Amino acid sequence: MASMMRVFLILLWTTNVVQPNVPHAAGVQVFPPVNFTLTVSALAQVLLRWKPNPSQEQKNHTIRYDVKILSPVPEEYDTKKTHSIRTAALHNGFSARVRTLLLHNDLQMRSDWVKEKLPPPPGAPETSVTNLSCVTRITISSTVSLHCTWLPGQGAPEDTKYFLFYRYETYTEECQDYIKDKWNRNIECRFSVTHIDPEEVDSLIVIHINGSSKYAAIKPFQQLFNQNAIEKVNVPRNVTVFLEQNDLLATWEKPISPLPKECFEYEFYLFNLKSDIENILKRLQIAN
Numbered sequence: 471m472a473s474m475m476r477v478f479l480i481l482l483w484t485t486n487v488v489q490p491n492v493p494h495a496a497g498v499q500v501f502p503p504v505n506f507t508l509t510v511s512a513l514a515q516v517l518l519r520w521k522p523n524p525s526q527e528q529k530n531h532t533i534r535y536d537v538k539i540l541s542p543v544p545e546e547y548d549t550k551k552t553h554s555i556r557t558a559a560l561h562n563g564f565s566a567r568v569r570t571l572l573l574h575n576d577l578q579m580r581s582d583w584v585k586e587k588l589p590p591p592p593g594a595p596e597t598s599v600t601n602l603s604c605v606t607r608i609t610i611s612s613t614v615s616l617h618c619t620w621l622p623g624q625g626a627p628e629d630t631k632y633f634l635f636y637r638y639e640t641y642t643e644e645c646q647d648y649i650k651d652k653w654n655r656n657i658e659c660r661f662s663v664t665h666i667d668p669e670e671v672d673s674l675i676v677i678h679i680n681g682s683s684k685y686a687a688i689k690p691f692q693q694l695f696n697q698n699a700i701e702k703v704n705v706p707r708n709v710t711v712f713l714e715q716n717d718l719l720a721t722w723e724k725p726i727s728p729l730p731k732e733c734f735e736y737e738f739y740l741f742n743l744k745s746d747i748e749n750i751l752k753r754l755q756i757a758n
């Protein structure tokens with residue numbers, strides 16, 4: 471028994487030297503996928519595609535693929551499919567690898583990785599915008615407005631013209647309403663109406679800002695915002711204040727929002743001009 475074992479181990483070792491890249495056991499070999507490609511399919515969106523290795527025996531084995539996103543945000547998952555879509559800011563490039571995973575009886579075997587990357591888009595250093603900040607608001611017509619501000623890059627020439635685009639799911643639109651700095655560079659943008667769904671608070675909003683200049687290539691910039699995190703609550707509606715004898719009576723109504731009134735709390739600042747006394751009442755719930 472002991473000598474048979476030794477023979478088996480030696481055989482395995484010899485085979486590995488001959489074909490170091492193809493792990494196998496029980497006569498089954500695992501080959502890496504082929505034709506792995508990355509394609510930008512929308513703003514800040516990458517389509518990963520690969521093909522099963524033609525040498526890979528399919529028969530009774532379960533084939534899956536391990537996908538590892540290396541940058542910009544590391545992520546690892548496995549899939550039965552031969553494609554996958556990822557949303558990520560692409561201004562610093564994107565890189566990923568994929569390998570074949572073969573499940574045979576209780577055995578799990580992995581091929582070598584195949585690696586692919588998207589280079590960062592061209593542009594001179596420090597020309598992309600910085601300090602991008604965006605807020606959304608629910609409008610009276612139950613649509614969502616979007617407002618973004620940014621600073622021109624330190625290395626952006628004075629003639630730099632920035633262009634902002636937002637993408638929400640499959641819809642992409644360029645800003646038509648910019649506000650400019652003293653050098654006439656766009657530094658702020660407003661969309662009074664967007665395709666953003668006010669009910670889908672967990673969805674992502676992609677912002678893409680590129681630009682042009684006679685003197686330098688402007689590096690694009692992308693950022694993903696969670697709608698939840700950037701929604702700005704509207705002000706209370708129909709605020710009234712009046713005196714009844716010596717009592718001050720204030721009334722207000724829930725701000726424009728798809729959320730029910732139980733979700734809101736209010737802060738009430740009362741400033742007495744005569745006495746200079748400031749009263750702040752916090753965490754008030756709306757009265758029925």
Ligand SMILES: *[C@@H]1O[C@H](CO)[C@@H](O)[C@H](O)[C@H]1NC(C)=O
Pocket residue numbers: 504505521522523524
């Ligand atoms: C991989 O790509 C090459 C070149 O485009 C093509 O000839 C080949 O058929 C592809 N292989 C598979 C398995 O699709």
Ligand SMILES: *[C@@H]1O[C@H](CO)[C@@H](O)[C@H](O)[C@H]1NC(C)=O
Pocket residue numbers: 529530
């Ligand atoms: C697949 O498995 C079945 C039963 O487990 C067996 O009869 C068949 O020969 C296998 N096919 C191949 C190609 O190995």
Ligand SMILES: *[C@@H]1O[C@H](CO)[C@@H](O)[C@H](O)[C@H]1NC(C)=O
Pocket residue numbers: 600601621
């Ligand atoms: C821009 O962002 C940087 C780094 O986050 C910060 O230090 C700086 O104060 C910001 N500038 C302005 C004008 O907000």
Ligand SMILES: *[C@@H]1O[C@H](CO)[C@@H](O)[C@H](O)[C@H]1NC(C)=O
Pocket residue numbers: 513633635680681682
């Ligand atoms: C900016 O990005 C948009 C959307 O990808 C593209 O259509 C446009 O050509 C770009 N403009 C410049 C100046 O790079």
Ligand SMILES: *[C@@H]1O[C@H](CO)[C@@H](O)[C@H](O)[C@H]1NC(C)=O
Pocket residue numbers: 707708723
């Ligand atoms: C606010 O007041 C106006 C005029 O009094 C009224 O038409 C409107 O319905 C009120 N808004 C709400 C949300 O009740």
